[in-house]
Amino acid sequence: MERNSNSSPNGESSYRPNSIRRILCVFPRYAPSFGTFQYAYALIPRVNAFMPPQGLLVIAAYLPPEWEVRFVDENMHSAQAADYQWADVVFMSGMHVQRADIEAINRAAHRYDKLTVLGGASVSGCAEYYPEVDIVHVGELGDATDELIKYIDRHTQRPAKQLRFATVQRLALDQFPVPAYHLLDMSRYFLGSIQFSSGCPYQCEFCDIPELYGRRPRYKSPQQIEAELDTLVAAGVPGAIYFVDDNFIGNRKAARILLPHLVEWQRSRGYPVEFACEATLNIAQQSDILEMMRAANFTTVFCGVETPEPEALGAMRKEHNLRQPILDAVQMLNRYGLEVVAGIILGLDTDTDRTADNILAFIEQSHIPMLTINMLYALPRTPLYRRLERAGRLEQDLARVSNVRFKMPYEDVVQMWNRCISEAYDPDKLFRRFAYQAEMTFPNRLRPPRKATPAQVLFGLRILARVLWQEGRRADYRRVFWQHVGPLLRSGRIEDVIHIALVSHHLIRFSREAVQGNGEACFYADPNEVRQAAV
Numbered sequence: 001m002e003r004n005s006n007s008s009p010n011g012e013s014s015y016r017p018n019s020i021r022r023i024l025c026v027f028p029r030y031a032p033s034f035g036t037f038q039y040a041y042a043l044i045p046r047v048n049a050f051m052p053p054q055g056l057l058v059i060a061a062y063l064p065p066e067w068e069v070r071f072v073d074e075n076m077h078s079a080q081a082a083d084y085q086w087a088d089v090v091f092m093s094g095m096h097v098q099r100a101d102i103e104a105i106n107r108a109a110h111r112y113d114k115l116t117v118l119g120g121a122s123v124s125g126c127a128e129y130y131p132e133v134d135i136v137h138v139g140e141l142g143d144a145t146d147e148l149i150k151y152i153d154r155h156t157q158r159p160a161k162q163l164r165f166a167t168v169q170r171l172a173l174d175q176f177p178v179p180a181y182h183l184l185d186m187s188r189y190f191l192g193s194i195q196f197s198s199g200c201p202y203q204c205e206f207c208d209i210p211e212l213y214g215r216r217p218r219y220k221s222p223q224q225i226e227a228e229l230d231t232l233v234a235a236g237v238p239g240a241i242y243f244v245d246d247n248f249i250g251n252r253k254a255a256r257i258l259l260p261h262l263v264e265w266q267r268s269r270g271y272p273v274e275f276a277c278e279a280t281l282n283i284a285q286q287s288d289i290l291e292m293m294r295a296a297n298f299t300t301v302f303c304g305v306e307t308p309e310p311e312a313l314g315a316m317r318k319e320h321n322l323r324q325p326i327l328d329a330v331q332m333l334n335r336y337g338l339e340v341v342a343g344i345i346l347g348l349d350t351d352t353d354r355t356a357d358n359i360l361a362f363i364e365q366s367h368i369p370m371l372t373i374n375m376l377y378a379l380p381r382t383p384l385y386r387r388l389e390r391a392g393r394l395e396q397d398l399a400r401v402s403n404v405r406f407k408m409p410y411e412d413v414v415q416m417w418n419r420c421i422s423e424a425y426d427p428d429k430l431f432r433r434f435a436y437q438a439e440m441t442f443p444n445r446l447r448p449p450r451k452a453t454p455a456q457v458l459f460g461l462r463i464l465a466r467v468l469w470q471e472g473r474r475a476d477y478r479r480v481f482w483q484h485v486g487p488l489l490r491s492g493r494i495e496d497v498i499h500i501a502l503v504s505h506h507l508i509r510f511s512r513e514a515v516q517g518n519g520e521a522c523f524y525a526d527p528n529e530v531r532q533a534a535v
């Protein structure tokens with residue numbers, strides 16, 4: 001259910017509080033993973049976090065303007081004693097993978113006897129994970145948020161037992177305020193982030209998006225997106241902005257309405273950023289959308305390929321990946337200048353001794369440089385979770401990487417994962433795939449004429465200097481680095497060199513750490529329930 005809210009024209013709550021409150025928003029740390037680029041940060045001056053946390057920034061913007069808000073992203077630095085002492089209430093949000101840090105922040109706030117509130121994806125999916133939090137906010141921004149604000153206006157003492165505010169009527173997305181980007185230093189993020197839509201019409205067995213956010217995607221107006229983009233750029237966002245929508249074409253009609261606005265926004269502002277998004281692979285059949293994405297300077301699309309094995313896609317209810325051969329779809333996206341990033345899942349019921357070979361062959365044939373290769377994890381509020389629960393196949397063993405009792409022996413799945421990431425991110429193989437992209441994909445991009453400011457040129461040179469020192473001089477794979485990146489450098493393709501170098505540096509370092517048991521094998525997993533694979 002959706003409503004046209006109690007929000008003011010600026011999108012914040014129209015409720016006028018009686019008390020002045022100080023709200024400390026704390027966003028928890030991410031565990032290192034393929035998709036968070038931790039190892040690339042050291043190569044970019046000032047950068048030390050992944051993306052601005054959309055959800056908590058929206059809540060911060062929605063709070064009554066009379067209230068003071070302070071924001072700490074723990075991916076940059078931890079909240080300090082002075083922050084907790086200052087606050088009346090501590091707000092947190094996050095995904096399951098951030099659970100351990102959410103709990104740590106909650107304990108820290110309680111040491112100062114502060115009221116704690118937790119919202120976001122993890123608590124909305126499984127509020128039972130958080131018995132120690134004072135108030136849980138379940139669901140999206142909506143009537144529960146209004147009730148929560150009224151409650152905080154009246155109370156700041158910790159309740160005797162946990163309170164629960166659950167959204168029944170969501171705030172329409174076109175009523176959302178511009179996230180409070182001004183509360184954070186955008187120049188310290190690897191990527192900017194923006195949300196256009198919420199929800200997905202599909203029902204992949206392992207995914208909690210349809211149950212959490214609905215099957216009828218809701219979306220913002222193009223004017224909202226333009227205003228948010230202007231705010232992001234003014235706040236110093238880095239050169240790329242990621243649409244965090246779970247499926248950018250969940251509502252194709254809405255995407256078709258938005259894209260001409262993005263094209264015009266870029267053109268009229270001199271193409272200040274590149275865009276990236278997540279979308280289902282059947283986007284490859286929407287040539288008009290792809291043409292507009294190219295014109296709007298989209299350069300990367302994340303697609304949940306999941307597996308190259310057709311019977312596995314059928315079993316997980318991802319038939320929409322079967323509408324055309326996956327390799328053809330990837331090539332089609334490349335023709336529009338889009339580098340594909342693919343999600344792959346291991347540990348499916350359909351996996352066999354041949355699955356790792358099939359995945360590695362797919363990686364080779366598709367030339368996709370970056371793949372997030374994760375082990376299956378059963379998230380609460382998914383058909384998969386319920387099926388495995390009924391079958392008695394949910395594990396609570398803390399020594400395991402996943403909570404799923406696989407059909408294959410656990411050790412075999414872990415070994416398969418180790419083999420896939422070791423071979424996929426062997427430097428020579430990775431740079432060969434990037435060389436293919438440099439030849440077959442990147443030249444298809446718009447490449448708009450851009451007038452770089454002296455500061456931007458200097459910034460690029462500083463990154464280049466770090467890249468050449470770390471990868472061209474110090475890395476044990478420097479020979480393959482020069483073999484594949486040298487020609488691009490000599491032909492002046494500096495942006496391509498920097499992109500390839502940053503991503504490859506992260507992937508090679510992360511995969512090596514992960515094989516040693518220091519990485520996250522299930523990005524969506526709850527770190528309290530899983531420990532590293534060390535087989």
Ligand code: SF4
Nearest residue numbers: 200202203204207246
């Ligand atoms: S995995 Fe992607 S396509 Fe499938 S339901 Fe989730 S968001 Fe939709």
